[in-house]
Amino acid sequence: MNILVSGSTGLIGSDLVAFLTNKGHSIKRLVRSKAAESKDEIYWDIDSETIEAQKLEGLDAVVHLAGENIAGRWTSAKKARIRDSRIKGTRLLRNSLSELERRPKVLVSASAIGYYGDRGDEVLKETSEPGSGFLADVCREWEATTAAATQKGIRVVNLRFGIVLSPKGGALNKMLLPFKIGAGGIVGSGDQYWSWVALDDVIGAIEHAITTESLKGPMNVVAPNPVTNREFTRVIGKVLSRPTILPMPKFAARVALGEMADALLLASARVDSSKLRSSGYEFQFSDLEEALRHLLD
Numbered sequence: 001m002n003i004l005v006s007g008s009t010g011l012i013g014s015d016l017v018a019f020l021t022n023k024g025h026s027i028k029r030l031v032r033s034k035a036a037e038s039k040d041e042i043y044w045d046i047d048s049e050t051i052e053a054q055k056l057e058g059l060d061a062v063v064h065l066a067g068e069n070i071a072g073r074w075t076s077a078k079k080a081r082i083r084d085s086r087i088k089g090t091r092l093l094r095n096s097l098s099e100l101e102r103r104p105k106v107l108v109s110a111s112a113i114g115y116y117g118d119r120g121d122e123v124l125k126e127t128s129e130p131g132s133g134f135l136a137d138v139c140r141e142w143e144a145t146t147a148a149a150t151q152k153g154i155r156v157v158n159l160r161f162g163i164v165l166s167p168k169g170g171a172l173n174k175m176l177l178p179f180k181i182g183a184g185g186i187v188g189s190g191d192q193y194w195s196w197v198a199l200d201d202v203i204g205a206i207e208h209a210i211t212t213e214s215l216k217g218p219m220n221v222v223a224p225n226p227v228t229n230r231e232f233t234r235v236i237g238k239v240l241s242r243p244t245i246l247p248m249p250k251f252a253a254r255v256a257l258g259e260m261a262d263a264l265l266l267a268s269a270r271v272d273s274s275k276l277r278s279s280g281y282e283f284q285f286s287d288l289e290e291a292l293r294h295l296l297d
């Protein structure tokens with residue numbers, strides 16, 4: 001298949017490109033710099049609404065992952081970049097794909113379980129109401145921006161990724177150092193649910209979404225067994241053979257990370273992935289300890 005990937009240099013995108021290339025697909029990458037132009041690259045600039053649209057003809061599938069990384073202090077400028085890179089970027093891509101003569105069959109677009117906000121121990125399905133807060137608002141708008149593509153006959157799947165676990169980057173990578181030096185512990189009450197997913201399953205779910213024609217709309221991509229932060233802490237301590245007795249109180253998390261602490265570390269989202277599983281996807285990692293042993297080997 002001819003597959004276009006945006007955000008291809010990121011945590012998910014770089015593994016995805018390698019995986020799909022190994023499977024024999026022909027990959028094009030949407031890039032933000034013209035410096036090293038090659039035939040496999042398609043240039044876009046979200047701010048000036050520029051994209052090399054003629055190069056988009058003849059694609060079979062598009063995987064849209066691009067967006068400003070959400071890590072870091074959420075100043076108003078950072079929040080604007082998080083939002084605009086996703087909403088304006090998705091709009092530019094959607095419009096360009098919709099205007100093609102030969103449109104791709106499917107647009108697989110990233111979203112996040114941040115859609116649900118902070119929800120205690122409620123089991124969250126794709127049909128659950130969206131939550132409140134900055135991330136929930138961004139996710140809702142991000143998903144809504146893809147909708148117009150369906151009117152042009154493009155199948156759209158919005159993948160609501162959970163906390164993606166990889167030693168190469170993302171949340172796990174940031175947590176490792178304190179845990180390795182024995183300074184890890186629960187965050188806040190520890191009762192909040194963390195719906196995690198191993199990077200291998202994120203890649204598997206993206207491939208599954210591309211090839212499973214019956215799939216459309218939002219789909220949660222989280223391992224079948226979400227755990228509380230307390231359980232996550234216990235397991236990571238066990239896998240690393242380190243004590244986990246230094247809790248991070250809520251206020252300390254807020255001082256260290258600002259608003260992001262509430263949205264990412266302290267928020268509780270117990271997300272259900274039965275839509276993905278009942279569509280035929282078999283998780284490689286359902287058990288956190290097994291996943292961490294594989295990832296941290």
Ligand SMILES: NC(=O)c1ccc[n+]([C@@H]2O[C@H](COP(=O)([O-])OP(=O)(O)OC[C@H]3O[C@@H](n4cnc5c(N)ncnc54)[C@H](OP(=O)(O)O)[C@@H]3O)[C@@H](O)[C@H]2O)c1
Nearest residue numbers: 007008009010011012065066067068069085110112161164
């Ligand atoms: N990792 C997670 O735990 C997680 C969880 C839920 C949802 N997600 C979502 O899944 C998507 C991919 O995640 P990821 O972890 O691979 O993200 P990532 O490592 O931050 O990579 C995102 C990629 O987007 C592009 N990008 C960065 N800043 C941008 C900007 N201001 N405007 C346009 N493009 C920009 C970059 O690729 P280029 O330089 O190639 O353009 C970057 O490598 C993201 O949208 C993320 O929000 C991730």
